[in-house]
Amino acid sequence: MPESTNTREAILNRIREANATTPSFEYRTIERNYQQTATLDRETILKTFADRLHEYDAQVLEAKPDTLAATIAKVLLAHNQKSAIISDDFSQKNLPEGFTFQRESESTTEHMNTAEYAISGCEVAIAHTGTIILRGARKLTLLPDRLLCIVYENQIVETVPEAIARLEQFKTEPLTFVSGPSATADIEMTRIRGVHGPRFLDVVLVRNQH
């Protein structure tokens, strides 16, 4: 389209004219004296993470690597579910027996839309804000009514800057930051949980084995 070449140059020229006498400084000289590293001990970080999730109305369960499958079974049974859709990279060995699991890539959008439960892992989680960051799996973690997310202890950092640093290597992938189930306060500022995304968020926090 010819529209853009002329307009593009015109906009860029207007910017350059406007900036002709503007003093500037280099990017690397920007002062970043906000908190960038953890200051809390590990136990407090994990507790803060769980507390924040509770405040968002998420359910938090703890497990060890060898009890993870049983914990997943417990969550599904508590909601009378015999099946769930799982993310493609979810490890087979953590899946409990006696349930039907289907991979995201083998599921249609329609199927995901009617499924009750989705199960996924995460890349990193932030204690300070109670945030879980997902790589890919965007439809899977959006359409079903409930999302069960597995978070390993070593994936949890204290601050937002630590999480962003860990995500640097994945920064061109689709990333989703999830902080509790979807919510709105658009009507009279009353917080309502569950608008278009999953109405319920369950988190299994997997502690180190020892």
Add this chain to the structure above:
Amino acid sequence: MSIRVGEAAEAPSFQKAAFKLLDDAQLRKNVRHATDVITNKRAIVVGEQHDWQQLRSAASAIKQHTLAHLDEYLLKFEGACIAAGGHVHWASDADEANRIIIGLVKQYGGKEVIKVKTMTSDEIGLNKAFEANGIRPHETDLADMIVQLGHDKPSHIVVPALHKNRQQVREIFMQAMGFSELGDKPEDLTNAARQYLRKKFLEVKIGFSGANYLLADTGGVCVVESEGNGRMCLTLPNVLITLAGIEKVIPSFRDLEVFLQLLPRSATGERMNPYNSLWTGAHKGEGPQYFHVVLLDNGRTRILADPESRQTLHCIRCGACLNTCPVYRQTGGHAYGSIYAGPIGAILTPQLFDMQHSQSLPYASSLCGACYEVCPVKINIPEVLIHLRGRVVREQQSGANLEAIGMKAMARIFLSSRRFEAAQRLGHIGQWPFVSEGWVKHLPGMLGNWTAVRDLRPLPKQSFRNWWREREKASAKSAQDRSRSTKNLSS
């Protein structure tokens, strides 16, 4: 160029509009309640963030740096986005942006579009343009839906329907969605929206969004939201079109560590909003396969050219200045006659519009400074307001209106003490028809604007200068008398 800010061109002056809105008790109650709730929540989560001031300073520096190198960062973003499979378009004004977007929708054979909340699309009047071209836009943010289905206008940047209460929302939904029964609890209304929109999310093939951040280093886009309607529109359609003001670019992915801490706390009083989506171009087999971004100027380069007010472009649209503003809290957003209301609207609208009719907006403030204090990117709004008031006055001075002539005459009077005192004497004689019970309550003509909201003390019988002169005279005389009597004693 045809710069547009919603339908601000047809709006009455702030003072006129506010006068009428102040009579709407329901609206004032709704606005007061909503702004109180957000302000209180915000104070708590900002208070617990011990490095808040350092984050503000970093954000301000990042924005300042980016604007000074805006051409480079836009080109960098463009290159990276194209390399990731996206398409980049540039639009000088509202009409050009609308043309590009409608062209794209037609190119992909779309008749309907699902939209994520975006102020910028309201700025260019996109929905109107869609409808004029036979394309049906569906707003999917709950508040935007309330506004769209109720044929209303947004009154807040973050919570566009905060002027409506639950009963009013229920009425709108029942009519527009065809429910025969619907409760008025926020849960019922939210659930109605969920049911109504889920089908649209799955069917409509073209999604439309704004952008909170454009990342120059990756060519990625970040959208911040709460309800999941954003994720639906960004993930399910096959085609995604994003409209973003050119000031939305930030240098790198890393800078999100600053803005993602400031925006949610400042906007909704949350530590983090429920969902942030990031994507880069088109991801093969995941989400939309065709991605277009339209970079919009629409008056922004003109703001950039004014060294005193370019900081307006730092704005991240959190709305904190609206919630805290004693003027906004009384009038609500509609009085500003623009989709950008409150203190930020009072500086943004007149600049985008090159003043014209929005000249009343820089005066929609008491200059108390609360907006500057809460601004997460440190925009000194009062400073810009005063700067813009100066511009309004200079523009009016060049015209031959009554106020300008009056002000020039006043200036001449104030220049000479002789003229000033003569004017005081005249005023004292001339004021008697307007004085009642020791007050001046109504003045004629243009001066009536002043007395419409204030009572004045009349000019006193004797001016201070006059009193002082007589006092000096009297004391000089008594000194003379004294020295005479001392002389008499000594002799």
